[in-house]
Amino acid sequence: MTIKYDFLIVGAGLYGAIFAHEATKAGKTCLIIDKRNHIGGNIYTEKIEDIQVHKYGAHIFHTNNQEVWEYVNQFAEFNRYTNSPVANYRGEIYNLPFNMNTFNKMWGVVTPDEARKKIEEQRSANYVEHPQNLEEQAINLVGMDIYEKLIRGYTEKQWGRPCHELPAFIIRRLPVRFTYDNNYFNADYQGIPIGGYTAMIDKMIEGIDVKLNTDYLVEKSKWDRIANKVVYTGPIDAYFDYMFGVLEYRSVRFETEILNTPNFQGNAVVNYTDRETPYTRVIEHKHFEFGKQPKTVVSREYSVEWKLGDEPYYPVNDRKNSELYQKYKAMTETQSNVIFGGRLAEYKYYDMDNVVEFALQKAKEVLRNM
Numbered sequence: 001m002t003i004k005y006d007f008l009i010v011g012a013g014l015y016g017a018i019f020a021h022e023a024t025k026a027g028k029t030c031l032i033i034d035k036r037n038h039i040g041g042n043i044y045t046e047k048i049e050d051i052q053v054h055k056y057g058a059h060i061f062h063t064n065n066q067e068v069w070e071y072v073n074q075f076a077e078f079n080r081y082t083n084s085p086v087a088n089y090r091g092e093i094y095n096l097p098f099n100m101n102t103f104n105k106m107w108g109v110v111t112p113d114e115a116r117k118k119i120e121e122q123r124s125a126n127y128v129e130h131p132q133n134l135e136e137q138a139i140n141l142v143g144m145d146i147y148e149k150l151i152r153g154y155t156e157k158q159w160g161r162p163c164h165e166l167p168a169f170i171i172r173r174l175p176v177r178f179t180y181d182n183n184y185f186n187a188d189y190q191g192i193p194i195g196g197y198t199a200m201i202d203k204m205i206e207g208i209d210v211k212l213n214t215d216y217l218v219e220k221s222k223w224d225r226i227a228n229k230v231v232y233t234g235p236i237d238a239y240f241d242y243m244f245g246v247l248e249y250r251s252v253r254f255e256t257e258i259l260n261t262p263n264f265q266g267n268a269v270v271n272y273t274d275r276e277t278p279y280t281r282v283i284e285h286k287h288f289e290f291g292k293q294p295k296t297v298v299s300r301e302y303s304v305e306w307k308l309g310d311e312p313y314y315p316v317n318d319r320k321n322s323e324l325y326q327k328y329k330a331m332t333e334t335q336s337n338v339i340f341g342g343r344l345a346e347y348k349y350y351d352m353d354n355v356v357e358f359a360l361q362k363a364k365e366v367l368r369n370m
């Protein structure tokens with residue numbers, strides 16, 4: 001006999017887990033399936049050398065939304081980690097985001113007035129009335145020194161193209177801070193779940209049926225028969241069998257290594273902003289949790305071209321892809337029993353707090369009407 005569920009949830013990531021939790025709390029039955037061999041989606045963490053390793057890139061929870069913060073705190077206790085990345089430019093270390101510490105190191109200025117004056121001087125020296133590319137735009141915003149040392153190489157590695165060939169719109173603003181404050185997100189609430197994100201997701205989906213290593217799209221009609229409604233959090237173009245074409249992404253490759261030292265770089269996140277170093281960042285995972293283990297685990301991040309079949313990370317929000325997404329979005333109207341949600345189904349970069357907020361909203365809306 002086939003079990004019939006109220007919801008089939010495709011994707012055991014944050015969106016799917018929250019939806020499943022809320023539906024179960026409301027008395028509905030759920031089955032979660034995921035094509036990966038683990039739960040958690042991209043926020044998955046795995047213990048290596050007693051250190052929680054962020055397998056799909058560093059994840060720092062930050063939000064200004066109190067409701068979202070209280071919601072996630074039901075499932076995990078968060079530590080006091082505050083993201084304060086540093087930039088390494090050919091061995092010179094600068095604090096990020098651009099703030100008084102950065103300006104002091106760059107130019108020796110001490111007061112906010114001195115820093116403002118220096119930036120103004122730098123901007124006006126090379127000002128271009130109508131910036132035609134990212135390089136001109138960045139120099140207009142912060143001047144040559146910051147552009148050369150902290151923006152140029154990093155951005156070129158991220159996009160795989162020289163800055164003067166990249167469109168100006170990629171950088172609309174470059175926040176500069178005239179305080180000695182290295183808190184990158186400046187959010188009301190910030191931290192990392194003690195014990196890792198996987199444990200947090202595990203708690204969310206406690207008691208719910210989960211089937212891993214299961215690709216929904218391989219036997220879609222079989223899975224559709226198992227539930228009254230489907231919550232789909234996979235790529236939207238894949239759902240519609242790429243009928244209008246493939247949505248593009250930028251991808252990231254991680255090289256993870258265990259090192260026989262208790263402290264490799266003294267900080268969780270170090271950005272390499274020169275052009276020559278092939279990777280963009282080095283993450284030392286133990287510093288997210290103030291680890292005292294005898295060894296350390298580091299991940300070097302390489303920004304790479306994406307092709308179908310690779311792990312999709314960052315949607316490319318240019319005109320071509322946005323128009324393509326709109327076509328798929330219109331198609332979702334034809335699928336009355338399917339709820340599309342999360343970063344892949346909505347083809348949008350969402351921080352985790354957005355995902356929590358939207359998954360909760362959607363669950364409320366759907367459950368109210370059942």
Ligand code: FAD
Pocket residue numbers: 010011012013014015016033034035036040041042043056057058059060061062214215216217233234235252313314341342343344350351352353355
């Ligand atoms: P996902 O986590 O991708 O979950 C979707 C799941 O669906 C996946 O497990 C996938 O395997 C599964 N799936 C897809 N297709 C199928 C199928 N056909 N059948 C079965 N299963 C399927 N946010 C922050 O707030 N702070 C950060 O510091 C931060 N850092 C980030 C760093 C990087 C490099 C990236 C790319 C993102 C970062 N984010 C961060 C964003 C965060 O990762 C997302 O908000 C979150 O993971 C989205 O959850 P989701 O459930 O929508 O998607």
